[in-house]
Amino acid sequence: MNFKIILLMIIAGLAVLFIIQNVSAVTVGIFFWKISLSLALLIFFVLTIGFAIGWFLHSFLSYQKVKKEVAEIQRDPGIGKKK
Numbered sequence: 001m002n003f004k005i006i007l008l009m010i011i012a013g014l015a016v017l018f019i020i021q022n023v024s025a026v027t028v029g030i031f032f033w034k035i036s037l038s039l040a041l042l043i044f045f046v047l048t049i050g051f052a053i054g055w056f057l058h059s060f061l062s063y064q065k066v067k068k069e070v071a072e073i074q075r076d077p078g079i080g081k082k083k
Contacts, residue, residue, distance in 0.1 A: 022040040029035075 019038075019040045022043070023038050025036050026039050026042060027034055027036045028042060
């Protein structure tokens, strides 16, 4: 079998085990909302939101860096030319 498939099966098995062990319901309150859901689902949502925020923040900062570099090159066109 392929190494990636075996690794994926192990990770999926651990995820299923984690979900089975954390099915108890927890109540989460934020401001005036209250929601009750399983602990595993709550952890999944928090990790997904954190991943998305990190992804977008990284993209935004990379875009700002490229934008700054382009502005510098446009101010002084001699920077990018070879001698």
